[in-house]
Amino acid sequence: MQDLGDSDPLRDNALYFNRELSQLDFNFRVLAQAQDPQVPLLERLKYLCISCTNLDEFFEIRAGTLRHAQDLGLPTGADGLPPATVLARIHDRAAELVQAQYECWNHVLRPAMDDAGVRVLGRDCWSESQMRWLRDYFRDEVMPVLSPLGLDPAHPFPKILNKSLNIVVVLEGKDAFGRQGNLAIVRAPRSLPRIIQLPEDVSGGPHDFVFLSAVLSTFVDEMFPGMLVKGAYQFRVTRNSELIVDEEEVDNIALALRDELVGRGYLRAVRLEIAEQCPKPIVRTLLENFDLPENAVYRINGPVNLNRVTQVYDLVQRADLKFPPYQPRQLPGVENIFDTVGSGDVLLHHPFDAFTPVLELVRQAAEDPNVLAIKQTLYRSGKDSQIVEQLVQAARNGKDVTVVVELRARFDEEANLGFADRLQEAGVQVVYGVVGYKTHAKMLLVVRREGSKLRRYVHLGTGNYHAGTARAYTDFGLITADPDIGNDVHLIFQQLSGLAPAIKLKRMLQxxxxxxxxxxxxxxxxxxxxxxxxxxxxxxxxxxxxxxxxxxxxxxxxxxxxxxxxxxxxxxxxxxxxxxxxxxxxxxxxxxxxxxxxxxxxxxxxxxxxxxxxxxxxxxxxxxxxxxxxxxxxxxxxxxxxxxxxxxxxxxxxxxxxxxxxxxxxxxxxxxxxxxxxxxxxxxxxxxxx
Structure with missing residues (x-):
């Protein structure tokens, strides 16, 4: 292929969009699903929440990385835009997205949900009986676990956990110690649900809900007796969540990662969400404490933790408001997966085809006395993974089990550390991959004795070994006994677990x-x-x-x-x-x-x-x-x-x-x-x- 070097006109910056801005725009397409009346109502709610969660992750990863690049003067992408320019454009585009999200919530979805009998009630809509019940709920369930913090020289601004719900309270008067009130911070405990379902005898309907943030803001005065609450404004700070472990400088990546995870929730702030009506001086105070520029603040017309309303989707069992249920296809012959695959390759198209054959391949391999070894990569596996349990069982049954666990799978690091510990305790050989390279490949290899020969059975996928995402993501999986592919996968596992030289694969690309x-x-x-x-x-x-x-x-x-x-x-x-x-x-x-x-x-x-x-x-x-x-x-x-x-x-x-x-x-x-x-x-x- 011809390469003309820097003079190549195909290197022109104008021929490339900026990756961060392009990724941000994806969320407008997700939000369009929430705005589409042809989509069932609670599914629309779910799309809205997905767009909010995606935006959170965008700031945690992409915006955080850009600020780091700006500090270090790192090079830009093919579009040629410097990080400062990209960050400014992100603010403008993200502000448009946030406005569209809350327009959708306040003026489209919430009214439509009211009409359908699923109500998320604002404090201005509470009846007297609801107000009484919520006050009792606040006193009995919320107050005992709150620790409001007044800001003074003895109580400096506290550390605020990433994406946690907080209320900044403006106070007037003196407390019992004669301290002059000014500002206080109320942090919502992580143990409390962010969406509260009202009892039917109080609300008059089976599906009435209230945001915890509304309860905190309404009854905040009870936390400061004898003082006048002049205002209470919810806020949330988003922090960079990209973990940085210098693998070349650590002796044990698992221990180093555990240490990093402890402080992840308090890394550098990248975004401040604050109630729309919050006075400017308080916003400035928060920005100063979080060391954020003006273009990192987003004023919110509604709950700052809007993505939490996704709990309503799970709590409301209304088939008329959701996508029709479906049952994925079951592969015939799955009861003897080795015979089935031995007679021809098997293709699985998830979620339309069930994930069962993959689970059965591991389960039957764990139990089959003719199976000698199992090797697998794990990137994301989900909570209470059946595959992990079967690998544990295989090791207990005397199989030679090797698992390449990717500890740096973003936001699954803690879960994967737990899986690694569980596997090692069972005698599984756990490998953490190659220093400097995430192991993102999806591979499963089973070595089985058949007569006088060994035969390899392989599963390869475009998605993770996660039964939950196999019902929500479109992916392909191939189960094959092709000897060339089996040997290729064998060589890759050797390379990952040992110090093998460069390998030549016959069929696969790596x-x-x-x-x-x-x-x-x-x-x-x-x-x-x-x-x-x-x-x-x-x-x-x-x-x-x-x-x-x-x-x-x-x-x-x-x-x-x-x-x-x-x-x-x-x-x-x-x-x-x-x-x-x-x-x-x-x-x-x-x-x-x-x-x-x-x-x-x-x-x-x-x-x-x-x-x-x-x-x-x-x-x-x-x-x-x-x-x-x-x-x-x-x-x-x-x-x-x-x-x-x-x-x-x-x-x-x-x-x-x-x-x-x-x-x-x-x-x-x-x-x-x-x-x-x-x-x-x-x-x-x-x-x-x-």
């Missing part, structure tokens, strides 16, 4: 070694085919795209006439539709009932298509700084199924699809005149109901 180069090689092949007058075609589906070399290769392919369709759920820094550069590239995002999570790379190859599923997005970190796998689908029938179900099906979606325009905006795709509506996810659900 980052940080061959996956990046393999993708570039196949894009270049389509480019050369197009230049030779043949049909060049690429379709890829992933969560995010920002790797500059891959993007430049796609631009070159487009210039050669290759037709390229990219299905990218969230951040995409490639600019499509630029004349002479990317006018043959189309980018769409799908936001529907399930979180789109497949990673699929399809290359036309002049009529002999090649299809890979992978654990990796086309991001710099995944392709260059992580351990990832791309695995080919060798069975032509299964490859066609993936192509039909997850590529052409999604390219035909005109219900949940958004088209990325050349200016960076997303346009919702509508059915053309006379065309029927087509939802990719709904069509797959319909198949399992047939």
């Amino acid at each position: 980052s940080p070694f061959t996956l990046h180069a393999g993708v570039l090689k196949r894009i270049d092949r389509e480019t050369r085919l197009a230049r030779a007058g043949k049909r060049g075609r690429i379709i890829a589906k992933m969560n995010a795209l920002n790797e500059p070399q891959v993007i430049r290769a796609l631009y070159q392919a487009s210039q050669a006439g290759v037709q390229i369709d990219l299905i990218v759920r969230s951040a995409c820094t490639l600019r499509p539709g630029v004349p002479g550069i990317s006018d043959n590239i189309r980018v769409r995002s799908i936001v529907g009932r399930f979180l789109e999570h497949h990673r699929i790379y399809w290359f036309g190859n002049d009529g002999e298509p090649e299809l890979f599923c992978a654990s990796a997005d086309w991001l710099e970190r995944n392709l260059l700084r992580r351990v990832e796998t791309g695995f080919p689908i060798l069975d032509n029938g299964l490859a066609r199924r993936i192509h039909d179900e997850a590529l052409t099906n999604y390219l035909a979606d005109n219900v949940n699809a958004w088209q990325l325009e050349a200016d960076g905006s997303y346009r919702r795709v509508q059915p053309e005149m006379g065309a029927s509506a087509h939802s990719a996810q709904a069509s797959l659900l319909a198949q399992i109901c047939e």
